[in-house]
Amino acid sequence: MEGSQQEYVGSGKEKVGEVQALLFAKAQELAGVSQITLEIQKGWTTANCFEAVMTKYPALKAIRSCMMVALNHDYVTEPVAVKDGDELALIPPISGG
Amino acid sequence: MFFVFFHKMADFTLELEALRVENARLKEKLKQHLLVEDMLLPSSSNLPRAVIGMNREGGENACPAPPWIAGLSHSLTAAQIQRYSRQLLLPSFGVKAQENLCKGSVLIVGAGGLGSPVALYLAACGVGCIGIMDPDRVELHNLHRQVIHNEASVGETKVSSASRTCLAINSSVKVVEYPFGLDARNALDIMAQYDVVVDASDNVATRYLVSDACVVANKPLVSGAALGMEGQLTVYNYLKGPCYRCLFPTPSPQAACQRCSDAGVLGVVPGIVGTFQALEVIKVLTKVGEPLSARMLILDALSSRIHTVKLRGKNTQCVACGELPQITHITLPNFDYEKFAASPMSDGTPPREQVVGEDQSITCTDYNKLVRGHKSHVLVDVREKHQYDIASLPDSLNIPYAKLPQQLDTIRAAAQKHKHEGDEDMSVYVICRRGNDSQRAVQDLRSAGFNLVYDITGGLLSWAQDVDSTFPAL
Numbered sequence: 166m167e168g169s170q171q172e173y174v175g176s177g178k179e180k181v182g183e184v185q186a187l188l189f190a191k192a193q194e195l196a197g198v199s200q201i202t203l204e205i206q207k208g209w210t211t212a213n214c215f216e217a218v219m220t221k222y223p224a225l226k227a228i229r230s231c232m233m234v235a236l237n238h239d240y241v242t243e244p245v246a247v248k249d250g251d252e253l254a255l256i257p258p259i260s261g262g
Numbered sequence: 263m264f265f266v267f268f269h270k271m272a273d274f275t276l277e278l279e280a281l282r283v284e285n286a287r288l289k290e291k292l293k294q295h296l297l298v299e300d301m302l303l304p305s306s307s308n309l310p311r312a313v314i315g316m317n318r319e320g321g322e323n324a325c326p327a328p329p330w331i332a333g334l335s336h337s338l339t340a341a342q343i344q345r346y347s348r349q350l351l352l353p354s355f356g357v358k359a360q361e362n363l364c365k366g367s368v369l370i371v372g373a374g375g376l377g378s379p380v381a382l383y384l385a386a387c388g389v390g391c392i393g394i395m396d397p398d399r400v401e402l403h404n405l406h407r408q409v410i411h412n413e414a415s416v417g418e419t420k421v422s423s424a425s426r427t428c429l430a431i432n433s434s435v436k437v438v439e440y441p442f443g444l445d446a447r448n449a450l451d452i453m454a455q456y457d458v459v460v461d462a463s464d465n466v467a468t469r470y471l472v473s474d475a476c477v478v479a480n481k482p483l484v485s486g487a488a489l490g491m492e493g494q495l496t497v498y499n500y501l502k503g504p505c506y507r508c509l510f511p512t513p514s515p516q517a518a519c520q521r522c523s524d525a526g527v528l529g530v531v532p533g534i535v536g537t538f539q540a541l542e543v544i545k546v547l548t549k550v551g552e553p554l555s556a557r558m559l560i561l562d563a564l565s566s567r568i569h570t571v572k573l574r575g576k577n578t579q580c581v582a583c584g585e586l587p588q589i590t591h592i593t594l595p596n597f598d599y600e601k602f603a604a605s606p607m608s609d610g611t612p613p614r615e616q617v618v619g620e621d622q623s624i625t626c627t628d629y630n631k632l633v634r635g636h637k638s639h640v641l642v643d644v645r646e647k648h649q650y651d652i653a654s655l656p657d658s659l660n661i662p663y664a665k666l667p668q669q670l671d672t673i674r675a676a677a678q679k680h681k682h683e684g685d686e687d688m689s690v691y692v693i694c695r696r697g698n699d700s701q702r703a704v705q706d707l708r709s710a711g712f713n714l715v716y717d718i719t720g721g722l723l724s725w726a727q728d729v730d731s732t733f734p735a736l
Contacts, residue, residue: 231514261489262376262464
């Protein structure tokens with residue numbers, strides 16, 4: 166299945182580390198990948214990472230307002246600084262039963 | 263004379279012996295009946311259960327109590343102790359937890375893939391009263407995941423089928439049937455009668471309603487969802503944890519695309535999530551363990567991974583559970599959940615869209631006549647490949663709708679191939695599952711310069727209905 170693919174997104178600027186972005190449910194389906202390695206720059210927050218994912222996969226913009234964002238298994242509402250080795254999860258709700 | 267007397271004595275002795283045997287047999291039978299009756303007594307009975315057991319087992323001379331009754335500090339009967347022995351033996355569980363289950367009540371919204379294991383396990387473990395709510399009837403394509411139903415219950419309401427299975431497992435629990443859907447007007451009254459609510463529904467609109475109603479009615483909500491190869495599970499509105507709206511204040515604009523009836527689901531996935539839901543209900547009712555409040559469990563069945571995400575606390579701005587709630591027992595019954603979620607309160611067929619006019623479409627019946635008349639044409643099926651592979655019409659060309667812009671030349675080439683000398687432009691007919699994507703494809707193809715492009719109205723579902731009843735339309 167498509168979901169097992171991994172992608173690499175370089176920032177093109179001074180690299181200070183990498184963040185793994187995990188995509189779930191509809192986000193995984195729209196992007197066609199389940200995991201993205203993001204190159205992060207100095208001073209980056211979860212918001213920068215989120216936007217980098219949106220830029221790389223514009224199809225995700227359709228559900229951007231209803232995705233839950235978690236950094237290292239903790240839900241985040243406000244932008245939080247990220248560091249090398251962090252894990253960012255984008256979780257849209259599912260509703261089937 | 264003597265002989266006659268002797269014979270009569272012998273007859274009398276034999277008869278006496280037969281009566282003794284019969285008496286013993288009836289006594290044994292009576293004992294069995296009483297034991298079963300004891301087991302069947304409704305758990306809501308106000309009679310002290312231990313006393314009933316004592317009288318029954320006291321035998322002919324009724325009382326005194328068997329020695330084990332003395333000093334009992336719980337209300338479980340001998341039959342209950344036997345039935346639930348394997349969970350009573352758990353050091354972390356014990357009689358107190360079992361008593362809480364026996365007097366607990368749970369409302370299960372949805373008797374489908376999630377609701378099946380929830381109801382089965384809650385009945386089996388002895389939850390006193392189980393309300394089951396679902397407006398649907400059992401269909402054959404439910405059975406791969408909705409394991410509470412069986413072939414014999416196809417066509418029956420899901421609640422009556424589920425109720426029968428629950429009672430077959432444990433006839434001492436009470437099952438209340440609600441053969442209709444939860445709506446804004448009935449939600450609060452029904453929920454008020456239960457200790458815990460389980461969201462085992464299959465659509466976004468119902469999920470917002472269940473969550474809001476649980477906040478207003480002040481009930482813990484054990485919420486599960488499953489789609490494709492993924493599952494999600496959380497206990498909302500419990501121990502200062504958030505509600506569904508705190509996490510997802512705005513419904514997904516693509517909510518309607520996330521139905522099991524469209525996206526598919528592997529049967530065991532809701533089975534796992536529903537079983538987890540039953541576990542969380544047991545923990546909430548018994549106050550044993552650490553319920554999944556303010557945490558979300560995410561099941562990735564494809565890679566066999568379970569992620570647990572720590573959630574936010576209550577959102578103080580939440581319109582349902584925040585400091586200034588707008589959803590209250592007064593406003594909730596008038597809230598239009600289907601409009602809010604922009605999707606219906608069901609997993610059924612979505613309404614047919616009307617994108618192209620009648621001059622750009624053809625009915626299945628008319629298309630069939632055209633095929634029988636051997637009129638050359640191109641038939642494009644715009645479903646995804648994995649759906650096309652299940653069953654398709656002969657000589658159709660599979661170009662999934664998402665790939666249409668890159669495949670225009672393929673259609674042009676096919677049209678050219680079928681074209682005979684002197685023919686006009688070749689007609690192109692487009693079909694899909696329900697007739698919605700095919701209409702969009704007709705629009706796109708016309709914009710791309712194809713003139714004779716037509717939608718086959720109602721798609722393969724209509725084909726199966728109007729032309730070929732043997733076609734396996736899904």
